[in-house]
Amino acid sequence: MFSESRDPERDTEVLDEVIDEAKLCDALGMDALWLAEHHFSGTCVFADPVALAASLAIATHQIQIGFAVAQMSLVHPIRFAEQMALIDNLSKGRLIVGMGRGTGYNIHEYDGYGIAIEEAQARFEEAEEVMLKAWSGEPFAHHGRFWTLNAPPVRPRPFTKPHPLIIRGSHTEKSMVEFARAGRPFLMNVQPVETIRKRMDLYRKTMRESGHGEDVIAKNVNDCWVMRNVFVADTDAEAERIGNEMYYAMYDYRDGVMNYYQKLKGVTIRSPGGVPARNIPEHSLIWGSPATVAEKMSKIDACGIGGVLATFKMGPMPFDVAAHSISLFMKKVAPHFDTTPQTEAAK
Numbered sequence: 001m002f003s004e005s006r007d008p009e010r011d012t013e014v015l016d017e018v019i020d021e022a023k024l025c026d027a028l029g030m031d032a033l034w035l036a037e038h039h040f041s042g043t044c045v046f047a048d049p050v051a052l053a054a055s056l057a058i059a060t061h062q063i064q065i066g067f068a069v070a071q072m073s074l075v076h077p078i079r080f081a082e083q084m085a086l087i088d089n090l091s092k093g094r095l096i097v098g099m100g101r102g103t104g105y106n107i108h109e110y111d112g113y114g115i116a117i118e119e120a121q122a123r124f125e126e127a128e129e130v131m132l133k134a135w136s137g138e139p140f141a142h143h144g145r146f147w148t149l150n151a152p153p154v155r156p157r158p159f160t161k162p163h164p165l166i167i168r169g170s171h172t173e174k175s176m177v178e179f180a181r182a183g184r185p186f187l188m189n190v191q192p193v194e195t196i197r198k199r200m201d202l203y204r205k206t207m208r209e210s211g212h213g214e215d216v217i218a219k220n221v222n223d224c225w226v227m228r229n230v231f232v233a234d235t236d237a238e239a240e241r242i243g244n245e246m247y248y249a250m251y252d253y254r255d256g257v258m259n260y261y262q263k264l265k266g267v268t269i270r271s272p273g274g275v276p277a278r279n280i281p282e283h284s285l286i287w288g289s290p291a292t293v294a295e296k297m298s299k300i301d302a303c304g305i306g307g308v309l310a311t312f313k314m315g316p317m318p319f320d321v322a323a324h325s326i327s328l329f330m331k332k333v334a335p336h337f338d339t340t341p342q343t344e345a346a347k
Contacts, residue, residue: 001052002036002311004250005045014045017319018052019059021312024323026060028330032096033060034068034225034309039109041257050083057091066096068187068227068309069169073102073120074113077130077147081154085135088159095160098187099128100169105269108261122146128166135163167223173199180206183216185223187309190278196226197303204304222306227278230310231287232328242321243287243314250315251279286310290332301337 001021005014022033033056035049046052053065065087070080088095101124103109110117126144133140134154142149158164170176170186179186180203188196200221207217229250231243262268277283286296300308312329313322 005042026063032064067098069098069100071102072127073123077127081131081134085158093160095164181210185220188226192283225307225309229285232325239287246314246317294336
């Protein structure tokens with residue numbers, strides 16, 4: 001769920017489409033809705049994924065609701081812990097708390113919140129520490145770099161015991177290895193298929209070497225996701241034409257916003273290692289007829305990762321076009337794949 005609105009006059013219309021998209025995904029049996037978070041530019045029109053998640057907890061019935069990712073450097077951890085507990089109760093345990101430090105490139109988001117970009121990672125780490133204490137159901141004290149707290153027990157308590165599933169975003173192999181050692185799942189940003197395979201093999205190997213059992217490994221692998229943009233049409237030719245047009249329009253706009261604010265501030269922040277995989281269609285975009293998309297998805301499935309976090313409504317794509325793509329995917333692509341978690345022994 002990464003709905004773009006370039007014109008403030010269209011925000012209400014696009015927000016209505018966000019709810020319609022969520023209801024459609026729920027009705028078609030999709031596993032999860034993942035809510036992005038970006039501010040000020042309209043690249044993510046709902047801006048506040050927490051408020052949206054609360055509304056989706058009521059508007060949907062079976063689909064999980066996750067964050068990909070909540071920008072933890074911009075929040076107060078006690079307020080966020082309360083909000084997550086509330087949504088976990090409203091959804092009856094359908095919440096996935098996906099967390100990250102926030103984007104490293106959109107400096108206007110930090111400026112707008114009055115947060116130094118250099119503090120982002122440290123704020124993120126401390127926020128999670130506070131949240132886990134808050135979800136314990138007990139009074140607690142915390143004396144950290146950013147927050148000094150003497151908190152009574154937080155209410156409501158989480159519906160999920162001891163707390164909702166926490167998943168962190170991972171951009172590097174190093175952070176993925178840290179999560180494997182700790183026995184934690186992760187969200188992988190856009191990566192080439194070969195990189196996905198390599199990282200998932202290393203993830204399993206590291207978990208085994210760290211003493212985690214096969215059942216724990218299988219569960220964590222099932223809870224790991226990788227990002228892609230997906231467009232399904234009735235024919236390959238139609239999918240190529242529309243999919244590529246929307247894909248380039250989306251990233252041109254996002255990169256334009258980023259470059260504009262970096263220029264205003266007189267800085268240049270770029271992804272290390274050259275052009276990121278998200279800006280390379282070969283790695284970032286899956287398009288085609290249902291049969292073609294199923295074939296391309298099978299290559300990711302063979303890497304042994306739990307799920308694909310797919311953006312269907314790319315950039316300025318009309319809602320009816322995105323809805324048709326989603327419907328084709330769920331009716332003609334998804335049935336090719338077994339989504340039942342399996343242990344290594346069962347495989």
